[in-house]
Each structure stands twice: as C-alpha cells, then as structure tokens.
Amino acid sequence: MALTRINNQALTNVTSAGLPSGTVLQVVEGRSAAQQFKPTALDTYQDIGLSVTITPTSSSSKIFVTFTTGIVANNVNHLNTRLLRDSTPIHHTMQYFSGSHWQGANGASVVLDTPSTTSAVTYKVQGFQDANTANSSAIWQYNYAVASIIAMEIAG
Numbered sequence: 001m002a003l004t005r006i007n008n009q010a011l012t013n014v015t016s017a018g019l020p021s022g023t024v025l026q027v028v029e030g031r032s033a034a035q036q037f038k039p040t041a042l043d044t045y046q047d048i049g050l051s052v053t054i055t056p057t058s059s060s061s062k063i064f065v066t067f068t069t070g071i072v073a074n075n076v077n078h079l080n081t082r083l084l085r086d087s088t089p090i091h092h093t094m095q096y097f098s099g100s101h102w103q104g105a106n107g108a109s110v111v112l113d114t115p116s117t118t119s120a121v122t123y124k125v126q127g128f129q130d131a132n133t134a135n136s137s138a139i140w141q142y143n144y145a146v147a148s149i150i151a152m153e154i155a156g
Contacts, residue, residue, distance in 0.1 A: 025061065025153040028054045032069075032147045037140040042131035045082060048140045051124035052149045059116050060156030065123050068108040069147035073129075073138040075100050080128035081107035081140075085121055107140065112154075123151055 019025070030052035037048040050069060065083060073079060073095075083091040090113055095105040107127070115121045125147075129138045141147045 019155050021155050023155040025057055025155055026054065027150065027152045028052050029151075030149045032141060037127060039127060039129045039138060042129050045080070045126040045128045048081075048125050048127045048147075050141075050147050050149050051122055052151045053120050053122045054151040054153060055120045056115060056118050056153050058156060059118050062154045062156055063113045063115055063121065063123075064110070064152040064154055065113060065149065066108075066110045067123075067125050067147070067149035068106060069125065069140050071095060071105045071107050071127075071138060071140050072102050073105070073136070074102045075136040076138050077130050077136075079105075079107075079130070079138050081109070082126050082128070083109060083111055084124050084126060085113060085115060114156075121151075123149060125149060 030050060032048070032050045037046075039046055048069065050067060054063060056063065067083065069081070071079060071081070079095045081093045081095070082089050091109055091111045093107060093109050095107065127138070127140050129136065
C-alpha cells in the first residue's frame with residue numbers, strides 16, 4: 001500500500017496549519033425543528049431560536065455561514081432577518097409582503113465572515129416585523145418547519 005502524504009507530512013501529523021488556503025477545516029450545524037417563532041414585540045429584532053457555535057482553529061480562518069428558515073406573513077409591509085456574530089450584526093435580508101392574505105417566503109442567506117479569533121463564536125439569526133400595519137402577523141419556522149444554520153471554517 002502506498003504511503004499517503006499531505007504537504008510532505010505523514011497523514012497522522014497533518015494539522016490545519018499544514019493545509020492549503022481554502023480547505024474546509026470543520027463544519028458545525030444548528031437546527032431548530034420543534035419551535036415556531038412569532039414576534040412578541042414589533043419594530044425590534046428578536047432571536048428566532050436558530051444558532052450555531054464554532055471555535056476557529058486559526059485567527060486567519062474565514063467562517064462561511066449559511067442559514068434558511070421559512071416565514072409566513074399576513075398584512076405585513078416588511079420583515080427583516082439578520083445574522084449576528086455574537087452580539088454584532090453582520091448581515092441583513094429583507095422580505096416585503098403586501099395584501100391581506102397569508103404569503104410565504106424563505107429567509108435565507110450566505111455570508112463569508114472573518115472573525116479573526118480562536119475563541120468560540122456564536123452565529124445566531126434574529127427576526128424583525130414592522131409595526132406599520134394593523135392586525136399583521138408573521139411566523140418564522142411556520143408549522144414547525146425545520147430551519148438550519150451551518151458554519152464552516154475555511155483555512156486562511
């Protein structure tokens with residue numbers, strides 16, 4: 001059997017430092033399957049129960065984050081979904097709705113982040129419903145649809 005070597009190292013000695021830039025070093029997933037989120041206050045961001053924690057192995061790593069969650073709304077002008085790194089917002093998406101009937105949308109996003117740390121980082125999703133329309137409603141993860149968030153560490 002041939003001996004496998006990566007960057008001229010025996011396979012048992014390979015570390016993330018020996019891998020080329022762009023290599024996926026780890027993948028972590030968070031799921032929310034048993035919870036619906038309906039805003040308890042309007043015009044304010046609130047956690048929807050979707051998060052993931054990853055600990056980068058190098059401060060030069062990038063973190064590729066993707067999430068998806070189903071949303072339904074009735075009589076809502078707009079909804080926002082945002083991604084936070086710990087307590088810092090790093091990305092926003094916006095969905096517009098109109099009319100007085102229920103409509104569905106997919107709150108999804110892809111972000112390449114550079115946290116520059118080797119400490120644990122938590123990425124979480126928050127939802128926002130405007131208060132501009134009377135008798136409006138919005139629900140994330142409607143009918144207990146599975147929502148997920150994935151964080152991948154990419155070697156820098």
